[in-house]
Amino acid sequence: MSKLINNRQQRIEIMKTLVRQLHEGDAPEKVKHQLETMLDEADYSDVFTMEIQLIDEGIPQESIQELCDTHTQVLKKHLDLQETPDTVPGHPVHTFIQENKALTKVASLVRLQIKDLEKYKDDEDVLEPVRKFQSQLNLLMDVEKHYSRKENLLFPYFEKKGVTGPPTVMWGKDDEVRTLLKESLSVLQQIDALTAGEAKLFSEVVILPAVTALEDMIYKEEKILFPTALDLLTDIEWIEIYRESEEIGYCIYVPEFEWKPEGIKAGQLTKKQTDGKVHLPTGTFTLDEMIAMFRTLPFDMTFVDKDDNVRFFSDSPERIFDRTRAILGRKVQYCHPPSSVNIVNQIIEDFKSGKQNQARFWINLRDKLIYIVYYAVKGENGEYMGTLEVTQDLTEIKNIEGERRILTYDNNKGRKD
Secondary structure: OHHHHHOHHHHHHHHHHHHHHHHOOOOHHHHHHHHHHHOOOOOHHHHHHHHHHHHHOOOOHHHHHHHHHHHHHHOHHHHOOOOOOOOOOOOHHHHHHHHHHHHHHHHHHHHHHHHHHHHOOOOOEOHHHHHHHHHHHHHHOOHHHHHHHHHHHHHHHHHHOOOOHHHHHHHHHHHHHHHHHHHHHHHHHHOOOOEHHHHHHHHHHHHHHHHHHHHHHHHHHHHHHHHHHHHHOOHHHHHHHHHHHHHHOOOOOOOOOOOOOOOOOHHHOOOOOOOOEEEEOOEEEEHHHHHHHHHHOOOEEEEEEOOOEEEEEOOOOOOOOOOOHHHOOOEHHHHOOHHHHHHHHHHHHHHHHOOOOEEEEEEEEOOEEEEEEEEEEEOOOOOEEEEEEEEEEOHHHHOOOOOOOOOOEEOOOEEOO
């Protein structure tokens, strides 16, 4: 029997037979015993290949998805022996795994909070302790970015290599996690009173299934998906994934290191398509989005470059000091009355020398309190790159008292919260 099992395809055939038995309703315990007895050498690649072949042979993807948790649990004893992939910081798989660690910490905290409910009497009001779940579930919802990178950046490379079934199954399981987390939050937000007994039931029926599903997906990724992906993809393909990851975003964890695989030449990489977007270190905009954002900011900005030339101003509908395009390219000294040029020169001189990084003023203008701040703009190495002027009307802000925690609108200005 050992010779038979040591043949990889024959071992996979045995696995497929047993999974078909699960599909046909045979007792899971009986199947589990057979798998654990026979498949001492099963690994992640066997499971992945088995899923591909079952789907190719006509087992519906939906059925594989339903069986996914069962056969992963059956093989857990063997999958546990697989080490979590070890990659260098910055590599997409390293980032995925660090995100999983962060998600696991939050999930563990949720489990501890559920356990804490045991110290309350069943009829005791525990609404406030239960509300703590909300912030944790909100953090877990950040898994959307993790799943989106996996589904939209990683899975396409599987598909290009003809491996379509397992990613589709896993995407379906991702959607189950998303749904469970959203439903947990939705139910939690509608609760306005809760006893400890009700909270315990709520935790067991609503929250725990969501946390368990998320933890199960982490296990599947690290024991099956990521090892398979590392075998399947080239460094060139991984760096393409790396380059596109930032636009989708990261989940709780943000990579601290740039990844530059050795031996990859610039000419081997596909030129990144900007699609008309402005790419910044912390995100991207279309040009129209960026223009609209500057117009929406509740303050005015003017930028003067290192040679004292006015280079940019934001175009707010309620701009405090008038600006026209005629000032662009002018020396900033010529944009101020002669009586204040000496102050402008002093600010710029102090910024260039490093003596100061900020200069603040506030004035009363047409019954408004106007706050004006000049900031020294510095490069990565601390070099002076220019001056940013920010002007804001503080009149309404200065008059704020108390709190506002409900949604209200100003009919003239739109939403104000």
